[in-house]
Amino acid sequence: MQFKKLNLFPLYAVIFVAFLGYSMMIAIFTSLASQGSFKITGDLRQFWLGFLLALYPLGQCLGRPFILKLANYYGKNRVYFISLIFTAIGYVCIGTSIDKNFIALSVSVFFTGLSESNITIAAQTVTHVSLSLKRPELISRIEGSIACAFFAGPLLSAWKAPINPSRPFFIVAGILIVICVSFVIRRLFSRLPEISIKMNDVSPFKTWQLGYIAPFILNFALYFSIFGFFRAYPLHLDYYFNMDIRTLSLSITGVSVPIILVTFLVTHRLVKRFSEHKVAATGALIIGVFMLLLPLIKTFGILLWICLILIGAGIGLCLPVAPMLIAKVVRRWEREPVTENDESWVLISEAISSFVGGILGFILLDLPLFVFAGFALFAFSCLLIKIMKT
Template sequence: MLAVMLVTLIGTAGIALPYPILAPLFLTSPASELTEFMGLPPKLLLGVVLALFPLGLLLGSSVVGGLADQYGRRRTLVFTLFLAAAGYVLSALALTWQNFLLFATARFVTGLCEGNIAIARAIAADLHPAIDRTRALSLAMACAYAGWLLGPLSGGYLVAGGPAQVFWGGALAVAVCALLAQVFMPVDAPGTTGRESLLQLIRSQNSLTLWQEPEIRALAVFNVLFCLGVNAFYEFYPFWLVEKFAYQPHQIAFNTVVVTGLMIATSALVIPALKRRFGAESMLLRGASGLGILLILLPLLNAHSATVLFAIIGIGIATVNGVFPAIMAERFEQYGQGRVMGLLTANFCLTSALIALGGSGLALVGSEWTLILGGLLCLASATWFAMLPRASEDWPANADVH
């Protein structure tokens, strides 16, 4: 469990390092070949950059779980981490050379390799019954949140040395993560080698093929709607803070600390207890509905009140994310934990790419509309979940929407 937590913490921190700098880089920095590529509006270029990373994550995470199930989890994890470190190096060089095409390509390649977080989550799920599944996955999520806190906070201050410095820091963090995985992760079991070609594996074990299963699809739709709403917040609250309050990178980083601090505390300390008291179903409904309302209210507030609301938003996100992966792991482990966790990661990445592209266009009208859209999507996810029939105690196993 310690190895899973370390890998999740450092790996996520590497992913999150650039987030506080991208909006100021494209929206407030002096014009350059990078921010005015082909004469396109900086907001649209930023939307492309924001979309390419999760698009790479989508493609990578959809197969990395199956790769780990078949070729060995430590082997697959270490290999993809070193490739991701190389992607961060290319990003740093692209910023130094002011080359938008290289920067966009590097972000895509980095994302392609960073779907490996699904492997760590699969290992956490496999620790049951030695560690309760909800507890193990909650600890892993707490470390992921800590990475989202540590990464933007570090990035917000590393940018003082120039934007490229942030990506050099990301390369170092992910390389260290690879070394930790090699040293501390359990050795792959003998005989854990590929029995299919890579192409056959992609076709047969791709996590996205799980959408064909009605019992999984019923819950995956909820997951997609909720992730669309959460990603609208994640990706565009920096837009909103810059546009409405002229925030600088370190100020964006502080608000990120507020959100993720409450997410860490909620996930690490209270999720298992809340699940025992209220039940997983009630927590999902309350968390998704409450988050939707909060996101709709957020654009109405001033800077001080928004910071307070950010804290409550963190609790709502952690409530759903702390319970839903455990439900999926418990109900559908027969499909392979790598594939199931890969599906959740792929869904998150797909929604991140979609909301980055769609939200950037909506942000041309006003960034607050993207936050409102996120709130409506969270409410839609709660409505969808409430529509699922409860015909039996194992209702997700036989559920689809009426």
């Protein structure tokens, strides 16, 4: 089967838009919660913010098996198209309920997450193409799309949210409608790498069931620490430095810059020269050490930005390499289901880290950063043991 690079662009675009919306939620919801919006005040706002941010990836997790079954029954292209329309509706609902009713907002976020489970179709197709062509870098570009989304989402929030926090969500809805129209007009659906590819409803515990317990634990620790950091550090910045929504969003955008630069310009070169495990170990160590130092910095200045930039660089090393760690150790005939399973744990770690971060933040504001740093250092220890054995 032959595939063209252009064929994968719509798939990466859908993944990008999914995390674009989530990164906007982190920036906007964190800022609004600190201002007493959603009619939530006091210490409980940390808990409810974690609950709210967990609903989106939770919806993606729960919607995953259903959308895969629908894709196999009705066809990927049709399900893809309809899910994009429902996602656009979801963002409109978020925009209309963001400053009105917390329950309506929560339902809207969860519904949007359900619709955005279409990223499963995109991720599985990219995985199949990557393994067919023996090009693991195609899988790592999924993480590159995520990194770009965490740059663009807060930037869009900084541009439009200070005027009206609903506007960024309406803009994303408009982008999705444009994507739908362009798919129809240009017949991009007919050029998706397909098409006979069957969507596999892989259990989230497939890696465990096949006996790959160590890689399962390692990747979960990496994802948990990375997405936990995305969840926790905006709250730290907002609380200690009293940032408005524009400043907070621009700060999140700034942290995303080293992630993008390292992901696209550095990581693949290091992997060729060294190994996936050594690159991931270096990134995990950087993330863990500097995430531990971050709560100690109470002054907005150069030290804070050095710390954030280095954490971003560490994430840029780990995020693209994590799927390769799984593919590296599994048997060839099990590689596809196990690699697809890894995508499930990206979503699960997002949801769990958001909710756990909310609970820990309720106990002590900086406690989430210490816990997530601990998971990064645990991942580093596992990788170091692996390196020393080889």
